Amino acid sequence: MTKQAKYKALAGQFIRAIEAGEYQGGQPLPSLRQLSALNQVSMTTALASYRYLESLGIITADPKRGFFVNLEHNPASDIRHAQFTAQVRPLPATPPPRLRSGLATAQLDPALIDAQTLRASLTRTMKSNHTLFNYGDPLGEISLRQALVSHMKTQGFVLNEQDLIITQGCLDAVKTALELTTKEGEVIAVPSPCYTGLLDTLSVMGRQVMEIPCNQDGIDLVQMEHAMAGQQIAACLLSANFQNPTGHCLSAKQKQALARMARQYQIPVIEDDVYRELSHDGTPPLPVKHFDNDGWVLWCSSISKTLAPGLRLGWCAPGRFYNRYSDLVRVRSLGCNRPLQLALADYIGRGHYTRYLKKLNRMLALQCDQYIQMLTSQLPKNTQINRPKGGLVLWFELPNVDTKQLQAQLVEEHIYILCGDAFSTTDLYHRYVRLNFGQCLSAEVESQLTRFAQVVEQYLCQKPDKNIS
Ligand SMILES: Cc1ncc(COP(=O)(O)O)c(C=O)c1O
Structure with missing residues (x-):
């Protein structure tokens, strides 16, 4: 350091x-x-x-x-947010192993997924199309792209189906965007803290990061502009809506400013927008892409957080990079699984997705409150948990607790949480944890949360913080 x-x-x-x-x-x-x-x-x-x-x-x-x-x-x-001057930092050549289960993974409880209706769309698709098992359009089934743009139009976000390319999930879309806009060794600006999957992707691609501090209003755009103006970064990679892990959203004004900065300094903004539709009040905010008139924003998203991560379907609207993006996708994979794309098109096209999202967000809003209530009643009094307005995760600080050790201790009892260190190249978050509240509050989850709070309490009794007192 x-x-x-x-x-x-x-x-x-x-x-x-x-x-x-x-x-x-x-x-x-x-x-x-x-x-x-x-x-x-x-x-x-x-x-x-x-x-x-x-x-x-x-x-x-x-x-x-x-x-x-x-x-x-x-x-x-x-x-409440670590404030610091952004600096270039290398990432480990090999990303560390990550916990992917229970409270540690940002994912919906299977009971919340609209499985029955989705299965009906799959069955209908399997029966209906005689060219189903042939090659399809490498850039994605046109029926799926049309269904997606019609769906987004109802939210005030207008795109053309020719703007979209179907990918194998959001991370795949982001990876292609990074591949064509940046080179090995170059620096990518990311928010601090940043979703582990993005850090890991950058790490395996040999990119460096510049973590830009966040505050309650989102990312520090003054520092971001400074980095862009000084040409210190090759691209910027962020989520403007219900960011993982903090849950913050940029205001419309900030999104506009970011789109302006991308154009002015000609630095691509790769927008990872997987949580946008998990707006607990049912109204999804607009992406930065909405304010992008010159194509410098590569908008990436998927159905992984909202519907079914197992389908591995996502998309990118790569703006001015469309031709090069489509060349890469075409050459690399000849497209994504065709029957699944057609089934998803059927599901969205029939209006099921819109209806389901309304119900899902009501459930998530309730679940989020239940988790916070349960945690605040059991955790030490000075634990403050901010309620995110959307998304699937809670991010909070446990003063005096080294959460890496806490995580390791809980793993022994098969309770999985994610410690703050996983979300940064700095050591600013080692007292933070991220918990998924996408699981319904079953007796098993309740007992895990109770045990989590007990271990935190024990930890505080046994290990006073040597660094501070
Ligand atoms: C911000 C963010 N982007 C992307 C992903 C992964 O998306 P996908 O499964 O569609 O690749 C996640 C999963 O946790 C995420 O939190």
Whole structure:
């Protein structure tokens, strides 16, 4: 870690501890000597971190007595999101193994999926089309592209079926977009924290990342513009709607600004929009693509989060990159599974998808509330869980808990959560966890959540945070 990253990470620990109420206004902080010994950093780094907190108005320095939490500091109004200066960072050549199960995976409970109606579409398709088992259009069945654009038109998002290319899920769409807009070794801007699957994709493709900090309003567009203007990045990869893991959405104004920046600096924006239709109030927000008049946005999505990840169907509207994108898709795979595409076209075309999404979002809104209620009643009092307005995951901080260790401890009991470290190349999130609330709150899930809270509690009793006190 660079010196700059070190002092900011150290400052971040204090910000979180102060926010969690572990330090009160006026309370003294560890001396520089203590801070440096406890965290195994140099005195210079320790001092830089206090100076940084001072510049944020969080602490004050008394030349004779040391450093104190600022009396006027109001934690409630301050940083809930790690703030830092974006830097280029390499990714591991081989992504670490990821947990994919239970509370750790962002996925719907099978009981929520409209399986019966989907099966009927599959059966109907299998019976009806005599060319079903021939090659189809490598860019995707026209009936599916038409069904998708008609469906999105009802949400105020207008595309042409000729704009869309069908892919094997969203990550496949993103990977192709990255392949044709960036080269090995180049830097891609991503939000911090960022979905593990995107980090892993970038990692296997040999790209570097520049994590751009997020705040409650979404991604820090000032830093993003700075990176674009300085041509420090080859592309930007983000989700503007119900981002995984934070759940934030960019406002329409920010989406417009991002589309403008992409055009102005001629830097492609790869928009991963898999959660857009999981808007708990039933009204899906518009993507950045909607504001893109010049084709610099490559809009990628799928039905994996909303309907059936097992079908492996997604799409991309690659804008000005359409010709090169279609060449790549055509040459590589000769298209996706034809019967499944036709069945999905049947399902969407008959209006089932729209009806199902309405019901699903009502259920998810309820489930999200139930999870939060259950967790807040059992977790330590200083745990704050923000309620996302859409998506499938909760992202929250457990002050004083190293969530990597917590995750490892829970795996032994077959309880799977994802620790914050998985979502970043930095160490800013090691007290965060991400939980999927897509599973219905069965007795088994309830007991897992209860056990999760018990282990957190035990953890707090056994392991006071050495770094902070
Ligand atoms: C932001 C994001 N993009 C893409 C995916 C994967 O999408 P697909 O299964 O369609 O490839 C996920 C799955 O968790 C995700 O969270």
